[in-house]
Amino acid sequence: MELRRADIIAKEIEERIFDGSYADGERLDEVRLARHFGVSRTPLREALQRLALSGLVELVPRRGAFVRQPGPVELVEMFEVMAELEVVCGRLAARRISEAALAELRDANARCQAAVDACDPDSYYSANARFHQIIYRESGNSFLEAETRALHRRLEPFRRRQLRLRGRMAQSMSEHEAIVEALERGDAEEAAEALRRHVAVQGEKFLNLMLSLRRAAE
Amino acid sequence: MELRRADIIAKEIEERIFDGSYADGERLDEVRLARHFGVSRTPLREALQRLALSGLVELVPRRGAFVRQPGPVELVEMFEVMAELEVVCGRLAARRISEAALAELRDANARCQAAVDACDPDSYYSANARFHQIIYRESGNSFLEAETRALHRRLEPFRRRQLRLRGRMAQSMSEHEAIVEALERGDAEEAAEALRRHVAVQGEKFLNLMLSLRRAAE
DNA sequence: CACGACGATCTTGTATACAAGATGGTTGAC
DNA sequence: GTCAACCATCTTGTATACAAGATCGTCGTG
Known part of the structure; x- marks a missing residue:
């Protein structure tokens, strides 16, 4: 395993948000995404954190991650x-x-x-x-x-x-x-x-x- | 248990970096910090990720987190x-x-x-x-x-x-x-x-x- | 004596297991 | 019939266990 996976996953999700695959307000299900990328929830959560910092997703405690397209x-x-x-x-x-x-x-x-x-x-x-x-x-x-x-x-x-x-x-x-x-x-x-x-x-x-x-x- | 702990930890570490408790280039040991804050490595790593995004620490893959004071x-x-x-x-x-x-x-x-x-x-x-x-x-x-x-x-x-x-x-x-x-x-x-x-x-x-x-x- | 290769140990990265809060439906009372 | 409370279920947050790479010391060789 050559590199940190969270980076790759974050970039991938970012791409999907950019190109509109994920609609605004959509909840990003951790287990679903983890399965999709073939990883566990741990690196996936790291990726979501990263996206939250860039403002692309909103991380509501105990509720999950939501796509946040700028209005x-x-x-x-x-x-x-x-x-x-x-x-x-x-x-x-x-x-x-x-x-x-x-x-x-x-x-x-x-x-x-x-x-x-x-x-x-x-x-x-x-x-x-x-x-x-x-x-x-x-x-x-x-x-x-x-x-x-x-x-x-x-x-x-x-x-x-x-x-x-x-x-x-x-x-x-x-x-x-x-x-x-x-x-x-x-x-x-x-x-x-x-x-x-x-x-x-x-x-x-x-x-x-x-x-x-x-x-x-x- | 009321709020996300990673936020609190991140802020705490940030404070320490700001006030100079952690010197530039110092490695932030995950287990040590985790013990210090009384949490497991999981939320602590989240905090480090966050700090990395703000540019306060550098996250070198497989090497760890290093304090990165601006020169x-x-x-x-x-x-x-x-x-x-x-x-x-x-x-x-x-x-x-x-x-x-x-x-x-x-x-x-x-x-x-x-x-x-x-x-x-x-x-x-x-x-x-x-x-x-x-x-x-x-x-x-x-x-x-x-x-x-x-x-x-x-x-x-x-x-x-x-x-x-x-x-x-x-x-x-x-x-x-x-x-x-x-x-x-x-x-x-x-x-x-x-x-x-x-x-x-x-x-x-x-x-x-x-x-x-x-x-x-x- | 110096240099390099090997391996023990430590640390990070990832997976899984468990705990706690949120959601939604059902049931009961008014 | 409607509203509210409660419980089942699901999802996130956290802890722990495991795997893989990095560091550093040691031992052997030139």
């Missing part, structure tokens, strides 16, 4: 925080970014463009994620980087839905270019604002998000 | 993020704060002043914490509030050390007043900047922080 309000709040974290990363990165990292950004952007041309949302998503994570890293603050990545990851399933909307990928691309430009110039405020515009969920984007939520709820 | 670099990073979160809270609060909350802030500030006059760092600390938490709440973003409070709590022991320094309380007070003023005027940028100045760790504050770390390490 519309909480989602908007999380996106707002995400935007602000990106802004902070961008502002710091504008001052601290290296020439090599700028090249990496341009490369990531090129891959984004290729994905847009190929109309491939999945590879666009991964190239886009790389783009952003370079900026997190170049903030020069590992703690900030870790926190930002964690939230990014948590919002991943919702972002992904948004991307499938018409024209979103192309728009996203041009925003990327504005960000890179600002970072090249070392213009912290412009980088910050470009990122804020890029990430913020507001107006029609907000509406779209809510609609996709409705769809996912069925 | 100087990580601490500075955490304070930088803390400052940015406060800034975000302040900026949002400036737009969203209610008249009642402003009154609460003035009240908290009065308590701070009373603590300064009485030279009572402990009650200053709690009044100060209340002051800041009102701002987090008035950001109108529960998720942001929760995240900010979590980091605030994690940095508490280090903040507390800083407060004992000469003149820090009085200076802190005047900064509070500037913050309240900006919030009253609804001046988001000024509130943000006032908070940044208030929370940022830089210059001699940085030095002091490092020194207090040294002291704690012994």
Whole structure:
């Protein structure tokens, strides 16, 4: 047995929550899940604890674990925080970014463009994620980087839905270019604002998000 | 038997890590701790998992749990993020704060002043914490509030050390007043900047922080 | 004398057994 | 007929037992 099983199980359940296999409010039966994963309740409970800490399930004492999908309000709040974290990363990165990292950004952007041309949302998503994570890293603050990545990851399933909307990928691309430009110039405020515009969920984007939520709820 | 014991144990161990009873890198022996708390290894392991998620201990598979005090670099990073979160809270609060909350802030500030006059760092600390938490709440973003409070709590022991320094309380007070003023005027940028100045760790504050770390390490 | 391999022992990871609280249905009284 | 209390059952929380990997000392060899 090479690794801790609880990690694997937690990730698996997380995946199921993300992709909607487990509905909001659903109780996660320990013995059922334990049987399903072929383990005892001990490592499974560890996995549930872990998920509870990330906020994906709610652990009610003596009652069990319940899936806790963020509601519309909480989602908007999380996106707002995400935007602000990106802004902070961008502002710091504008001052601290290296020439090599700028090249990496341009490369990531090129891959984004290729994905847009190929109309491939999945590879666009991964190239886009790389783009952003370079900026997190170049903030020069590992703690900030870790926190930002964690939230990014948590919002991943919702972002992904948004991307499938018409024209979103192309728009996203041009925003990327504005960000890179600002970072090249070392213009912290412009980088910050470009990122804020890029990430913020507001107006029609907000509406779209809510609609996709409705769809996912069925 | 009333509540989940793992919570209580986790909090207890957390306290010990915070106050330095457990040194950095120290291994936390499961059976020893279990005996100490009068429980079996099962709830104790749950507690360790929890602490691992908060970053207070490192869980090395098949090796055990090790206390992981943040080093100087990580601490500075955490304070930088803390400052940015406060800034975000302040900026949002400036737009969203209610008249009642402003009154609460003035009240908290009065308590701070009373603590300064009485030279009572402990009650200053709690009044100060209340002051800041009102701002987090008035950001109108529960998720942001929760995240900010979590980091605030994690940095508490280090903040507390800083407060004992000469003149820090009085200076802190005047900064509070500037913050309240900006919030009253609804001046988001000024509130943000006032908070940044208030929370940022830089210059001699940085030095002091490092020194207090040294002291704690012994 | 130094280095490496082997094994005893200890510690963690997992499974199972047991205890205690929660749920839901049934029964009885009003 | 309705409401409430009680009991059976189920589920979680905790303890203990067992398995597997890691540490460290010892012994043997070069």
